[in-house]
Amino acid sequence: MNEENKKVVTRFAPSPTGFMHVGNLRTALYAYLWARRNNGTFILRIEDTDKVREVDGSIEHIMKSLKWIGIDWDEGPDIGGPNAPYKQSERLELYKKYAKILIDKGLAYADPYTEEEVEAFRKKADEEKKPFLYREYRPENPPIWDGSKPLRLKVPEIKSYKWNDLVYGDLSAGPEALDDFILIKSDGYPTYNFAHVIDDLEMGVTHVMRGQEFISSTPKYLSLYDALGLEHPHFATLPPIMGKDGHKKLGKRDGAKDVLDYPKEGYLPEAMMNFLAFLGWNPGGEKEIYTKEELINIFDIGRIGHSGAQWNDDKLDWINKEHLKKLLQEDLEKHVFVWLPKELQIKKLIPIIVERISKFSDIKEMVEKGELDFFYKRPEYLKEKLIYKNTETSKIITNLKEVLDILTMTEESDFNKDNIKIILMEIADHLENRGEVLHPVRFALSGLDKSPDPFILAEILGKEETLVRINKAIEMLKV
RNA sequence: GGCCCUAUCGUCUAACGGUUAGGACAUCGGCUUUUCAAGCCGGUAAUCCGGGUUCGAUUCCCGGUAGGGUCACCA
Numbered sequence: 198m199n200e201e202n203k204k205v206v207t208r209f210a211p212s213p214t215g216f217m218h219v220g221n222l223r224t225a226l227y228a229y230l231w232a233r234r235n236n237g238t239f240i241l242r243i244e245d246t247d248k249v250r251e252v253d254g255s256i257e258h259i260m261k262s263l264k265w266i267g268i269d270w271d272e273g274p275d276i277g278g279p280n281a282p283y284k285q286s287e288r289l290e291l292y293k294k295y296a297k298i299l300i301d302k303g304l305a306y307a308d309p310y311t312e313e314e315v316e317a318f319r320k321k322a323d324e325e326k327k328p329f330l331y332r333e334y335r336p337e338n339p340p341i342w343d344g345s346k347p348l349r350l351k352v353p354e355i356k357s358y359k360w361n362d363l364v365y366g367d368l369s370a371g372p373e374a375l376d377d378f379i380l381i382k383s384d385g386y387p388t389y390n391f392a393h394v395i396d397d398l399e400m401g402v403t404h405v406m407r408g409q410e411f412i413s414s415t416p417k418y419l420s421l422y423d424a425l426g427l428e429h430p431h432f433a434t435l436p437p438i439m440g441k442d443g444h445k446k447l448g449k450r451d452g453a454k455d456v457l458d459y460p461k462e463g464y465l466p467e468a469m470m471n472f473l474a475f476l477g478w479n480p481g482g483e484k485e486i487y488t489k490e491e492l493i494n495i496f497d498i499g500r501i502g503h504s505g506a507q508w509n510d511d512k513l514d515w516i517n518k519e520h521l522k523k524l525l526q527e528d529l530e531k532h533v534f535v536w537l538p539k540e541l542q543i544k545k546l547i548p549i550i551v552e553r554i555s556k557f558s559d560i561k562e563m564v565e566k567g568e569l570d571f572f573y574k575r576p577e578y579l580k581e582k583l584i585y586k587n588t589e590t591s592k593i594i595t596n597l598k599e600v601l602d603i604l605t606m607t608e609e610s611d612f613n614k615d616n617i618k619i620i621l622m623e624i625a626d627h628l629e630n631r632g633e634v635l636h637p638v639r640f641a642l643s644g645l646d647k648s649p650d651p652f653i654l655a656e657i658l659g660k661e662e663t664l665v666r667i668n669k670a671i672e673m674l675k676v
Numbered sequence: 677g678g679c680c681c682u683a684u685c686g687u688c689u690a691a692c693g694g695u696u697a698g699g700a701c702a703u704c705g706g707c708u709u710u711u712c713a714a715g716c717c718g719g720u721a722a723u724c725c726g727g728g729u730u731c732g733a734u735u736c737c738c739g740g741u742a743g744g745g746u747c748a749c750c751a
Contacts, residue, residue, distance in 0.1 A: 210751090211751090212750080212751050214750085214751080244751065246750090246751085247749095247750055247751070249750090250750065250751085308749085312749070315749090319748095323677095326677060326678090327677090327678085328677085328678050328679080328747070329747080330747095346749095347749050365681075365682095368680080368681085369680085370679065370680060371678090371679060371680090373678065373679060373747090374678095374679060374680080374746090374747085376747090378748095379748085379749055381749090382749040383749060384749075386749090388748090388749070388750085388751085389750070389751045390751090393751085408745090409680090409681065409682090409744085409745065409746095410744095410745055410746065410751095411745095411746090411751095412680060412681065412745075412746080413679070413680055413681090413745070413746040413747070414746075414747090415680095434681090436681090436682080436744095437681095437682095437744070437745075439743095439744080443686095443687080443743090444743070444744080445744080446744070446745075475688070475689085475700095476688075477688090479688080479689060479690080481689095481690065481691095482690090482699090483690085483698080483699050483700080485688095485699085485700060485701095502682095502688095502689080503681075503682060503683090504681090504682045504683065504743095504744090505681095505682075505743085505744065505745095506687090506688060506689090507687060507688075508687095509687055509688065509701070509702085511687080511701055511702055512687075512688065512700080512701045512702085513701095514701090515700085515701055515702090516701090518714095549713095549714095551714095552713070552714045552715085553712085553713050553714070554713095568712095585710065586710095618709070621709085622709070625709080625710085630710080631709070631710060632710035632711090633710085634710085635709065635710045635711090636710045636711075637710090638710095639710070639711070640710095640711090643711095645711085645712090646711065646712080647711055647712035647713080648711070648712070648713095649711095649712085649713080650709060650710085650711085651709085651710085652709075
């Protein structure tokens with residue numbers, strides 16, 4: 198089969214050791230986009246070979262995270278597929294089979310030392326300021342491997358490796374990167390180093406995408422492929438995502454959040470996908486807002502960057518806002534309403550809410566601050582608040598009366614913000630200062646120092662309520 | 677410490693030898709309907725340093741510096 202015609206197969210292979218954070222999610226996203234771009238296959242595989250660090254519920258949590266952002270898989274532990282099973286803990290016989298092959302070839306052997314002995318070697322090397330290499334202590338006559346001891350690879354050839362990476366280009370490493378690493382642990386489970394190579398081969402993975410922390414161990418994998426006499430897949434190494442300080446790889450310990458915290462805060466999945474895709478990659482144009490389908494059409498491994506990208510909440514908020522505005526044309530209602538108490542679940546409020554938020558959780562803040570109370574509650578306020586700067590009270594009363602008269606004559610059907618604006622501005626423009634009428638009207642309607650403009654307020658409240666509130670303000674001022 | 681990767685405005689980045697070094701976020705200023713947002717318009721702001729190669733380097737090479745990664749019976 199010709200290389201170019203080979204169907205693209207990518208995978209995301211997390212270990213179930215806790216919640217998923219955004220760094221992992223980007224790795225998954227790139228692998229996903231590449232598979233979809235090429236009409237290929239995207240596999241979800243669970244690397245549960247570390248029984249000590251495993252956390253219950255992680256697998257469900259990971260799948261939920263992927264689904265939230267809009268990543269679906271063609272094969273995986275929940276849906277099966279031609280390469281089942283998709284949990285490494287259920288594939289132990291397979292690894293044993295490959296282990297036997299290596300043993301028979303004389304390229305794997307049992308590690309006779311205790312952990313303490315190996316630790317002593319390591320310490321000694323450390324004191325001599327030499328890098329520790331197990332292969333320098335390789336036993337002469339290792340015992341037959343019975344599963345109770347770790348099984349190690351015997352590196353077939355100590356040499357420098359050069360290889361090509363789809364992102365970084367030509368990479369290389371010296372022989373000191375090579376060692377007799379453990380294939381199968383004494384508990385019977387394979388190491389990541391062994392299992393992922395076997396599974397990628399068995400599952401026909403064509404493109405291995407992972408973070409650049411794996412660059413330095415790539416020669417080890419290469420030596421394993423050599424030992425097995427097999428070709429390795431394409432490697433595409435992703436640049437790291439740095440934390441907000443810009444100096445450390447983003448990790449759980451420095452505040453990388455659980456992916457599922459973002460929906461709780463009201464971020465849109467498409468916005469998160471858009472943001473994540475652009476963290477370390479960009480298509481080259483000046484367009485920055487992309488839908489999932491557009492990303493799939495344009496994603497290109499060759500345009501992934503080489504240097505670490507810093508996490509930026511401001512940009513995420515902006516991208517979210519842009520996606521929010523796109524949604525505004527459609528069914529924003531159900532998204533917004535879940536953040537509002539019953540009495541505020543009013544369609545008319547949506548535009549003024551959306552223009553003031555970048556993510557849905559901001560609505561919570563608006564509600565808590567009482568910024569929307571004006572709608573169902575006649576405001577309480579001190580009458581002094583109605584006075585614009587040093588305008589005389591009598592003048593304010595006159596102005597409000599004029600507004601009241603004109604709005605009373607306005608037809609119900611014309612009571613919208615555009616008309617109201619024309620009417621109020623007509624009055625305001627004859628005054629020394631527009632605030633002499635606009636401020637008291639706005640304040641009479643909202644009772645807030647900061648609020649939307651009086652025109653939209655009047656429209657939302659409706660003719661009757663608007664007149665009541667203006668009238669009330671006039672009465673207050675008279676006293 | 678050994679090995680490896682990286683280096684353009686504060687941040688994400690574009691420019692794959694020739695540009696007034698472009699865009700976006702942030703920031704600052706202005707405008708719009710009094711306020712707060714939003715929106716629109718505009719400003720400030722970058723090629724880490726030193727050598728080469730070249731008619732010409734952000735771009736190619738070497739060195740330095742800085743940052744990051746990795747050296748597990750973790751992935």
